[in-house]
Amino acid sequence: MADTTTTEAGGAAFEAAPGGNAAAGANVAAATGDSGDRPVKIIGIVCNWCSYAGADTAGVGRFRQPANVRLVRVPCTGRIDPLFALKAFEKGADGVLISGCHPGDCHYSEGNYYARRKFELLERLIHHLGIPKERFKWTWVSASEGQRWQKVVTDFVAGVEKLGPREGRAL
Amino acid sequence: MSRQDHIREFAAKALTEGRVDYFIGWKQGHNASEVVPAFVKEAAAVDQLVWNELCHHNLVTFLKRNMPDPAGAKIGVCVKGCDSRTLVALLQEELIDRDRLYVVGVPCDGIIDRRRLEKEFADEIVAVSCSDGRVSVATRKGNEKEFAKEEVLLDACTRCRYPNAVYADDVAGPPVPEPDRDGAKPDWSDVAGYESLSDDEKQATLEKVYSACVRCFACIHVCPVCVCWDKCVNRSRQPELVEQKVGTKQKLLFQMIHMFHVAGRCPSCGACDRACPVEIPLYLLHRKMNKEIYDMFGFEPGTKLDEKPVFQLFDVNDRFGD
Numbered sequence: 001m002a003d004t005t006t007t008e009a010g011g012a013a014f015e016a017a018p019g020g021n022a023a024a025g026a027n028v029a030a031a032t033g034d035s036g037d038r039p040v041k042i043i044g045i046v047c048n049w050c051s052y053a054g055a056d057t058a059g060v061g062r063f064r065q066p067a068n069v070r071l072v073r074v075p076c077t078g079r080i081d082p083l084f085a086l087k088a089f090e091k092g093a094d095g096v097l098i099s100g101c102h103p104g105d106c107h108y109s110e111g112n113y114y115a116r117r118k119f120e121l122l123e124r125l126i127h128h129l130g131i132p133k134e135r136f137k138w139t140w141v142s143a144s145e146g147q148r149w150q151k152v153v154t155d156f157v158a159g160v161e162k163l164g165p166r167e168g169r170a171l
Numbered sequence: 172m173s174r175q176d177h178i179r180e181f182a183a184k185a186l187t188e189g190r191v192d193y194f195i196g197w198k199q200g201h202n203a204s205e206v207v208p209a210f211v212k213e214a215a216a217v218d219q220l221v222w223n224e225l226c227h228h229n230l231v232t233f234l235k236r237n238m239p240d241p242a243g244a245k246i247g248v249c250v251k252g253c254d255s256r257t258l259v260a261l262l263q264e265e266l267i268d269r270d271r272l273y274v275v276g277v278p279c280d281g282i283i284d285r286r287r288l289e290k291e292f293a294d295e296i297v298a299v300s301c302s303d304g305r306v307s308v309a310t311r312k313g314n315e316k317e318f319a320k321e322e323v324l325l326d327a328c329t330r331c332r333y334p335n336a337v338y339a340d341d342v343a344g345p346p347v348p349e350p351d352r353d354g355a356k357p358d359w360s361d362v363a364g365y366e367s368l369s370d371d372e373k374q375a376t377l378e379k380v381y382s383a384c385v386r387c388f389a390c391i392h393v394c395p396v397c398v399c400w401d402k403c404v405n406r407s408r409q410p411e412l413v414e415q416k417v418g419t420k421q422k423l424l425f426q427m428i429h430m431f432h433v434a435g436r437c438p439s440c441g442a443c444d445r446a447c448p449v450e451i452p453l454y455l456l457h458r459k460m461n462k463e464i465y466d467m468f469g470f471e472p473g474t475k476l477d478e479k480p481v482f483q484l485f486d487v488n489d490r491f492g493d
């Protein structure tokens with residue numbers, strides 16, 4: 001097959017990340033896994049009503065937290081297509097964190113009940129893909145849990161940092 | 172009376188009585204080694220219908236496409252056990268109209284993996300026949316070989332738990348013995364090899380396997396439960412979620428989307444695997460998803476008409492996550 005991973009080179013600049021780290025995932029052929037010392041990039045997908053507000057609470061409370069997480073705000077975890085997480089990995093994210101209202105607290109009553117079934121399967125699919133489990137997490141953080149947000153983010157980032165940036169992988 | 176005779180009789184009756192506008196079954200292909208789908212419109216033409224160990228096509232896939240075409244058409248269709256599960260999956264979601272269907276269940280003893288046979292010969296296979304558990308194969312240059320049927324069955328058949336149709340209006344002959352489903356859990360040992368790989372090996376394996384994909388979309392066209400059709404996220408250019416660019420990234424993303432979209436509806440019938448021109452082991456990958464879903468819910472897709480696919484439901488008592 002002429003069409004191998006090497007045709008991929010240069011195709012993977014992570015557009016979503018401000019700061020233009022064009023090197024990220026740029027050369028899939030060179031699957032070294034060793035990419036030097038750039039900070040890890042994590043995409044956080046959070047629902048508007050709880051976790052986004054929880055992150056805000058953490059900010060207002062001036063809880064120190066790593067700055068590696070770029071948040072994407074969605075109306076509800078029920079809006080999160082598993083494709084979002086896969087797409088983030090495809091685009092070179094080093095980790096994906098998903099969070100929403102605690103079960104029972106969804107602003108739309110049942111969005112997160114549907115979502116957690118999908119997230120569980122997504123997590124299994126991600127492991128099936130060989131993406132280490134430290135790189136994907138889904139959880140619940142309410143609007144008032146600034147401290148919990150701080151802990152979730154700090155722990156998650158630490159886990160991803162231990163593995164380092166992801167380089168040279170297709171997904 | 173053979174199963175084939177039953178099928179012909181059911182088809183002739185349904186066509187004569189006007190119960191269906193056309194009947195979908197299988198007929199012989201361009202030579203005696205292949206079977207292709209048949210669309211029979213007149214009772215006089217039912218004799219082309221066949222049933223044998225080569226009838227691998229899952230004909231349910233024509234329902235997802237043809238249900239509205241022509242609008243209001245009544246369709247007869249033959250289903251094996253695995254095919255019937257994809258039909259039930261579509262019915263569970265009300266994606267096809269049961270009242271316009273006439274379903275003939277065909278109890279199945281297992282279908283031959285033609286690809287496996289092809290690997291045994293240097294030239295083209297022109298005839299395959301099966302009797303008493305032996306499969307005889309002849310090639311154009313006159314080579315002949317015999318195989319034990321169990322050795323050349325499709326992988327999907329060796330672990331089949333539903334050899335009889337789970338939903339049918341008529342059944343072509345006596346049912347085949349059912350495996351003990353209550354006593355035994357599904358056997359997932361076929362995916363154990365992949366699961367034992369390290370994360371790095373898994374990634375490298377999938378990248379290697381999927382780099383061969385030519386994105387012909389045969390797998391999703393032939394998949395009976397892949398239903399969005401003209402609204403497929405894989406082909407949407409506005410927004411462009413899966414890039415047009417040809418690379419392993421795009422191919423892998425495309426396949427993972429398909430895996431996810433059919434999760435809970437795909438019974439790993441293997442139709443995608445057989446359609447793939449570059450022999451990507453899609454069957455095994457869908458088996459892996461089925462295993463996870465079974466592990467999460469004890470759910471086997473498309474087995475009960477009164478169930479809904481698990482991802483369309485929730486239970487407040489689900490125990491997932493922290």
Ligand code: SF4
Pocket residue numbers: 257390393394395396397433436437438439440441442443444453454457
């Ligand atoms: S994904 Fe493949 S195995 Fe699953 S239902 Fe579709 S064709 Fe059958």
Ligand code: SF4
Pocket residue numbers: 383384385386387388389390391443446447448449450451
């Ligand atoms: S049938 Fe095979 S080559 Fe074609 S799109 Fe599907 S996986 Fe790719």
Ligand code: FES
Pocket residue numbers: 047048049050051075076077078100101105106107108109111112
């Ligand atoms: S609104 Fe937060 S999970 Fe539904």
